[in-house]
Amino acid sequence: MASVEIVGLKKLYGNVVALSDITLTIESGAFFTLLGPSGCGKTTLLRTIAGFHFQDAGTIHIDGKSIENAPAHKRGVGMVFQDYAVFPHLSVSDNVAFGLKQRKISAVDIKSRVADVLEAVQLSEFAERMPHELSGGQQQRVGLARAIVINPTVLLMDEPLSNLDAKLRVDLRAELRRIQQDLGMTTVYVTHDQEEALAMSDVVCVLHDGIIQQAASPLELYNQPANKFVASFVGGNNFLKVVLKDAEAYLPSAEASLGPVSATQTPIVAAVRPENISIVLGEEKLKKGNVSVPGAINQISFIGREMEVHATTDTGETLKIIARPDVDVLELKAGARVKFIFAKADVILFEDNENGLRLEDGLRSS
Amino acid sequence: MSVSVSNTLSSLRRMDFWTLVTIATVVILFVLLILPIFSVFLVSFFDGKTGELTLDNYIRLFTKNYYISGFKNTIFVGFMGTLGATLIGVPLAFFTARFRIRGKALISTMAILVLVAPPFIGAYAWIMMFGSNGFITNFFASFGIITPTIYGAHGVILVFTLKFFPFVFLMTQTALNAVNKSFEDAAENLGCNVWQRFFKITLPLVFPAISTGAIICFVLSIADFGTPAILGRGFRTLSTIAYSAYTSELGGTPTMAVTISLVMMGISMLALLAQRHILAKRRYASSLTNPPVVKQLHGWRNIGVHVFCYAVVFVAMAPTLVVVYTSFLKTSGPVFIGGFGLQSYTRVMSDAPEAILNSFMFAFIAVMFIAIFSSLISYLIVRRDNAFSGGIDLMMMVPYLVPGIVMAIGFVTTFRTGWFDLTGTATIIIMIYFIRRLPYGVRSTTTALRQIKPSMEEAAVNLGANPLKAFVQVTLPLILPGLIVGSLMSFITAINELSSTLILYTAGTVTMPVKIYISVLDGEFGLAAALSTILLFSTGICVYVVFRFSENKESSFI
Numbered sequence A: 001m002a003s004v005e006i007v008g009l010k011k012l013y014g015n016v017v018a019l020s021d022i023t024l025t026i027e028s029g030a031f032f033t034l035l036g037p038s039g040c041g042k043t044t045l046l047r048t049i050a051g052f053h054f055q056d057a058g059t060i061h062i063d064g065k066s067i068e069n070a071p072a073h074k075r076g077v078g079m080v081f082q083d084y085a086v087f088p089h090l091s092v093s094d095n096v097a098f099g100l101k102q103r104k105i106s107a108v109d110i111k112s113r114v115a116d117v118l119e120a121v122q123l124s125e126f127a128e129r130m131p132h133e134l135s136g137g138q139q140q141r142v143g144l145a146r147a148i149v150i151n152p153t154v155l156l157m158d159e160p161l162s163n164l165d166a167k168l169r170v171d172l173r174a175e176l177r178r179i180q181q182d183l184g185m186t187t188v189y190v191t192h193d194q195e196e197a198l199a200m201s202d203v204v205c206v207l208h209d210g211i212i213q214q215a216a217s218p219l220e221l222y223n224q225p226a227n228k229f230v231a232s233f234v235g236g237n238n239f240l241k242v243v244l245k246d247a248e249a250y251l252p253s254a255e256a257s258l259g260p261v262s263a264t265q266t267p268i269v270a271a272v273r274p275e276n277i278s279i280v281l282g283e284e285k286l287k288k289g290n291v292s293v294p295g296a297i298n299q300i301s302f303i304g305r306e307m308e309v310h311a312t313t314d315t316g317e318t319l320k321i322i323a324r325p326d327v328d329v330l331e332l333k334a335g336a337r338v339k340f341i342f343a344k345a346d347v348i349l350f351e352d353n354e355n356g357l358r359l360e361d362g363l364r365s366s
Numbered sequence B: 001m002s003v004s005v006s007n008t009l010s011s012l013r014r015m016d017f018w019t020l021v022t023i024a025t026v027v028i029l030f031v032l033l034i035l036p037i038f039s040v041f042l043v044s045f046f047d048g049k050t051g052e053l054t055l056d057n058y059i060r061l062f063t064k065n066y067y068i069s070g071f072k073n074t075i076f077v078g079f080m081g082t083l084g085a086t087l088i089g090v091p092l093a094f095f096t097a098r099f100r101i102r103g104k105a106l107i108s109t110m111a112i113l114v115l116v117a118p119p120f121i122g123a124y125a126w127i128m129m130f131g132s133n134g135f136i137t138n139f140f141a142s143f144g145i146i147t148p149t150i151y152g153a154h155g156v157i158l159v160f161t162l163k164f165f166p167f168v169f170l171m172t173q174t175a176l177n178a179v180n181k182s183f184e185d186a187a188e189n190l191g192c193n194v195w196q197r198f199f200k201i202t203l204p205l206v207f208p209a210i211s212t213g214a215i216i217c218f219v220l221s222i223a224d225f226g227t228p229a230i231l232g233r234g235f236r237t238l239s240t241i242a243y244s245a246y247t248s249e250l251g252g253t254p255t256m257a258v259t260i261s262l263v264m265m266g267i268s269m270l271a272l273l274a275q276r277h278i279l280a281k282r283r284y285a286s287s288l289t290n291p292p293v294v295k296q297l298h299g300w301r302n303i304g305v306h307v308f309c310y311a312v313v314f315v316a317m318a319p320t321l322v323v324v325y326t327s328f329l330k331t332s333g334p335v336f337i338g339g340f341g342l343q344s345y346t347r348v349m350s351d352a353p354e355a356i357l358n359s360f361m362f363a364f365i366a367v368m369f370i371a372i373f374s375s376l377i378s379y380l381i382v383r384r385d386n387a388f389s390g391g392i393d394l395m396m397m398v399p400y401l402v403p404g405i406v407m408a409i410g411f412v413t414t415f416r417t418g419w420f421d422l423t424g425t426a427t428i429i430i431m432i433y434f435i436r437r438l439p440y441g442v443r444s445t446t447t448a449l450r451q452i453k454p455s456m457e458e459a460a461v462n463l464g465a466n467p468l469k470a471f472v473q474v475t476l477p478l479i480l481p482g483l484i485v486g487s488l489m490s491f492i493t494a495i496n497e498l499s500s501t502l503i504l505y506t507a508g509t510v511t512m513p514v515k516i517y518i519s520v521l522d523g524e525f526g527l528a529a530a531l532s533t534i535l536l537f538s539t540g541i542c543v544y545v546v547f548r549f550s551e552n553k554e555s556s557f558i
């Protein structure tokens, strides 16, 4: 168990800025997830912590000790690889014992520690198998066992589940989280899968273009995204144009006001989550606090538990709605006219510029 | 200021085992490769007698008839040999890749045996068949038929063709097996007939492989010494001229020999550059989603294709078979006296045991070093992405291009100084084998290492192994098959080395190829045959082991 403190970390590949000024703190025992689209610098950050390459600037402290210039084999951090990296020429137990042997631990201790950790990852009966006799999921358990048996200060995992099929991914996800909590091991987990990130983590850190967008608990990240990027990357969002009228945020697509806002110079935009919009076919009295946006259906896909509707408002803005499947809606043809209803309380306002920051005080009341 | 100091300090602290390996490799390549070539280069600009700086050597080379004809001859036999090899190799590759041929493995195996057989065995076996006293010549002469002589340019071209076609064949075959069938299907779908499809689609797609095979043939033909030396009879190429210049300049500075050798190297390099230039726009990568099908031919086409394939490999193998056969003929001194016997082998044991011992010892020691360095160097090339590793990768091309004679003369001028003199020692021969055959080892281990994900070593390092330990405990076991194949290839080519040994050997360091060469010149065919058979046999064992260890069998040899 150890805390991690990264300050002003910077990494360039030639002219490409892979990480720019990363500063973050990971508390001891936390499950900390780096989330972001492919190419945003997640792997680079993880590998910099592991020492596989060196930063161009910045410091990394683990438990207060500076490690940014230590060689990789002396950092004592554990790593689980995306492609497992299980040594093909060693048996499962030799793989797990590898790190212990480097530490000159007595054979007796190695044996018992290997047995313990194999039990923890439910691989006891495979101890003498060779890696090619294992499935992908089992190989990744070996990778995990091998990393945690050395009692690393921090456990690093780079998309460890991304090479596994969907069902196994969900199972292993829960197991990983359980083992991490049992050991109380500080973990830095990398994924591009937001569902995975939200399901497992204590803290999710969203990365984009080598810059930290927001680091927060899953709930906070979802409900109070720091900016437009986070709002749309995590969970998806619909953005609707807002104009300021008499210090009120007026939504042209609904021909309604959302409520008073504090005066702002920059243009603003309203975000509504796809699952917070409902589709109304006929006439229906609008409840207080709701707004209604008229528009037309483009496409409806039925995906089992839910349906996904793509639509265009009369003002020409696109909408995505996710809702429980509704027979009446599913029967609609493209072009059918409907109303999209959502609560003003579900709306979040952002600056409509490059940074797209959330308006701190948002809608003052409604 | 303080920032840059701390940066330097931290980059010093970041130095690891591989930094040391890089430095060691650069030093070795400098001493064994760059320095000798550079010293040869320097020598060519000095007057042999007066020691003055001059361009005379080059001027002489391009004005004196003797040299000009040698130059023309070299280009001529090089070009014609390459053409012949291509004309045989491409159809053979196409037939074996696209049609069902019985005993396909046998054909590939024979082609590989041709490739690894000592280069000059071919030359003198042809003399045994078609030479002035050859058994085929004599056979026809007994009916009053006069067969064409084997000596001269056409003989050299014939031997080059039959000796080097396996390069074109094996490379083209590998490429043909990797052509996505969808391309050919698409051409057919768009209205191409069989021939149009071949010439408009298939051939252009495998052209890079054909041209690479052809360029290897050309470079080897230019540098080949044994064949024109044995079969030339007055038809001189640059390599034989360089060698006789060297022997006549012995003691003095071998300026003329060096100048000629450099021109040979220049030709090889120009050819390679030209090929690279042509290929630059013709790199086709495609994934093999739809592998080509092998068709069963019927009737006379089937027979014709089979006859062609077997005829090619049997004719190419003929010299080797003749050599083995000859080695078991009864002899008395240099004369064959009819019937079979083991006298040639007894002669080997009494006259040349040291040649066998030396050959194995030199090749073995050189290969030990090659194995160590090629695994380290391939790691630098594959895993370290910096200017040095790029430069080392490039340098690994050089030994392929430098004729043995150039390397050897460079070694003599570099390692015979006022302070120390390595000439005449076993060390200098081992050193030259090492540097000349290192690329074979490096290439094979590099290929093996590229298959291994870097995360393997990273995992080891992450678990606390230092870079050296990670390499020894994880990387090395994983590239071992490739390392073994590469070492064997180096061994095969080292133990068959003639041209540079011929310049560096002394009575105490004679090797099998040198002894064979001398015996042939002395007309001691029985002795030469027995030694060649021993050499062939050793080579054959290595080939067998390569087959056992490599996944893609044929392409290990090219």
Ligand SMILES: Nc1ncnc2c1ncn2[C@@H]1O[C@H](COP(=O)(O)OP(=O)(O)O)[C@@H](O)[C@H]1O
Pocket: A013, A016, A017, A018, A036, A037, A038, A039, A040, A041, A042, A043, A044, A045
């Ligand atoms: N070895 C490298 N050389 C050059 N650019 C690289 C290298 N590795 C990564 N990059 C670049 O750095 C950026 C971040 O890459 P990476 O950390 O792998 O992203 P992620 O893991 O989030 O997908 C990308 O733009 C990528 O193209």
Ligand SMILES: [Mg+2]
Pocket: A042, A043, A044
């Ligand atoms: Mg990544």
